[in-house]
Amino acid sequence: MKKVMLMMAMCLGMFACGNSNAKSNKATEEQSQKDRVEVLYFHGKQRCATCMAIEKNAKEAVEAQFADELKNGTVVFKSIDISKAENEKIAEKYEVTWSSLFICKWKNGKETHENLTEYAFANARTAPDTFKSGVIEKIKTSLK
Structure with missing residues (x-):
């Protein structure tokens, strides 16, 4: 009987954790589908004065x-x-090996x-x- 109760508790625990993760994945998926402009600044561990x-x-x-756009997620700065190992995939995606700046436009789930x-x-x-003027102009153009 104790084994059955333990198994049921474990199953409920795993279900609850899985459900939480599903909600988190749904929120991430919704953000990834939202039209937005991302400003991505890539850097390494050590940076020169220009990089900073x-x-x-x-x-x-x-x-x-873009304070309002930052608040509502229309513009994102990263x-x-x-x-760092957790950023390896995004660095590979943009073929980045050193300090870099990208303006990314997401429209209908597609990126340019x-x-x-x-x-x-x-x-x-x-x-x-x-x-700053150049960055602002590129973002404004991308928001159109």
């Missing part, structure tokens, strides 16, 4: 110009450390992206206002 300026200025531009790495390295530290 790219993240700082991109994040400042997004937060200053800083991704490619030296633009690599702004060269632009970022040319402007983020030496011309931050130009850099």
Whole structure:
């Protein structure tokens, strides 16, 4: 009898955990289907002054110009450390091996992206206002 009760308790526990995970997966799936613009800044463990300026200025531009969109998920900013194992797949997806900046547009479940790495390295530290304006314009264009 004790074995039967133990087995039932274990089954209920596994069912409850599985159900929770299903809800979590559904929320993740809904987010992945939502039309949005993602600003992805990839970096390694060690970063130079320009790399840090790219993240700082991109994040400042997004937060200053798209606060409402950040709140409702229409615009997303992610800083991704490619030296961490959990970020290996996304780094492979974008073929990233060092600091990089991408603007990704998700529309009807399909993604298009633009690599702004060269632009970022040319402007983020030496011309931050130009850099921020360019990032803002790319996001605005992607939101249309």
